[in-house]
Amino acid sequence: MPSTTAQRAGRRRGPRRFTPRDLAVLGVLLGIPILLDIAIVWGPTLASVVLSFTNWDGIGDIEWVGTDNYTNLFTNYPVFWPAVRHNLLWLAFLGCLATPFGLLLAVLIDKGVRFSRFYQSTLYMPVVLSLAVVGFIAQLVFSRDQGALNAVLGDTRTPTDWLGDPDLNIWMILIAAAWRHTGYVMILYLAGLKAVDRSLKEAAAIDGASETQTFFRVVLPTLRPVNIIVRVITVIESLRAFDIVYAVNHGRNGLEVLSVLVTDNIIGEASRIGFGSAIAVVLLGVSLAFVVTYLVQELRGEKNR
Known part of the structure; x- marks a missing residue:
């Protein structure tokens, strides 16, 4: 009798196996946020990267132009460098x-x-x-x-x-x-x-x-840990600045920032989705460069300690 009780107790203390119902619940709880994240964040991000190599007004056919948008952005777009500054x-x-x-x-x-x-x-x-x-x-x-x-x-x-x-x-x-x-x-x-x-x-x-x-x-x-959060938030807040300058003068006459240039080119009077996407990709690259570089340095500092 004691041995039977011990065996039952051992079985109870063993690793629990997930039933099909448990797996279905986990799939729903994890799958829905992941799908929403892909659809709302990563999907548009990848679409912007692809569209940055095209010429498209949002209505007609998409024309592949390679790196022409980036060349024009860096050389022939006078408000770009003031916005970066x-x-x-x-x-x-x-x-x-x-x-x-x-x-x-x-x-x-x-x-x-x-x-x-x-x-x-x-x-x-x-x-x-x-x-x-x-x-x-x-x-x-x-x-x-x-x-x-x-x-x-x-x-x-x-x-x-x-x-x-x-x-x-x-x-x-x-x-x-x-x-x-x-x-x-x-x-x-x-x-x-x-x-x-x-x-x-x-x-x-x-x-x-x-x-x-x-x-x-x-x-x-x-x-x-708080320093890491604050600095990452500061970088993100600085590079995505949009609302305040747009409320003052639509981001013009000395208040040009990259996010306003993206908006003006994508949903402005002359819709240039490909060109606006190129600006968005540059903004994304600058943001990732700051954040990733800082996080890598912090992680290396943690390992050295």
């Missing part, structure tokens, strides 16, 4: 100013300053707004004739055209985009700081480390 400037501004400022705010709030919940909610509030809404708010603030900034500065006789001057408008839009990005970064770093083991800080204090030394040598290294 603006996207890189966007990346540098968010990465070098907005992201460190968001980290600073997270550190200050994590220390438990008075009204920290109020500051946290207020600084995070712009994140719930879309970039298009941020663009409309930027118009209210930086408008030449009725903008709040000129009213505060008292510049009424010769008001500064903050959004109309191509030498100024990109910086005004970057400030508006950074206003939203800072709150997003702050929340991510604040969540990471809450997860830091306080015993590490106490041990550093016992060893005589100052608050600054403790942060850079103890706390910041533990935020490595």
Whole structure:
């Protein structure tokens, strides 16, 4: 009798075999998201790559032109290189100013300053707004004739055209985009700081480390996973910038970015789907170059440690 009971218990503890019903459920739960991902993300991506080598207006026959679209893009399209420069400037501004400022705010709030919940909610509030809404708010603030900034500065006789001057408008839009990005970064770093083991800080204090030394040598290294997320998000946000510039002036007169060029060529008045797809492929390549290079470096750093 005991041996029979032991055998039954051993059978129960053995590896469980999936029944046909289990496999069907797993197939549905995994298959549907994979199919949606292929249909919504990878399908259009591969289609754009193929169409970038063609000349097609969306209605007539598709004409294979090889690399002509890329040649024209790099040599005969005057707004392409300014758009690339603006996207890189966007990346540098968010990465070098907005992201460190968001980290600073997270550190200050994590220390438990008075009204920290109020500051946290207020600084995070712009994140719930879309970039298009941020663009409309930027118009209210930086408008030449009725903008709040000129009213505060008292510049009424010769008001500064903050959004109309191509030498100024990109910086005004970057400030508006950074206003939203800072709150997003702050929340991510604040969540990471809450997860830091306080015993590490106490041990550093016992060893005589100052608050600054403790942060850079103890706390910041533990935020490595958050750093990866923040930097990848910063790259993606910078290179796919569209809503805010399109809301201000449709991405023209100094606010040209790659995503606007894609839209103008694919669904603009003169539909050039092949040419617009070539710009989209360049944007995809630049995004992947930044993200993959950074992730490879991070993974190598993890292995070396």
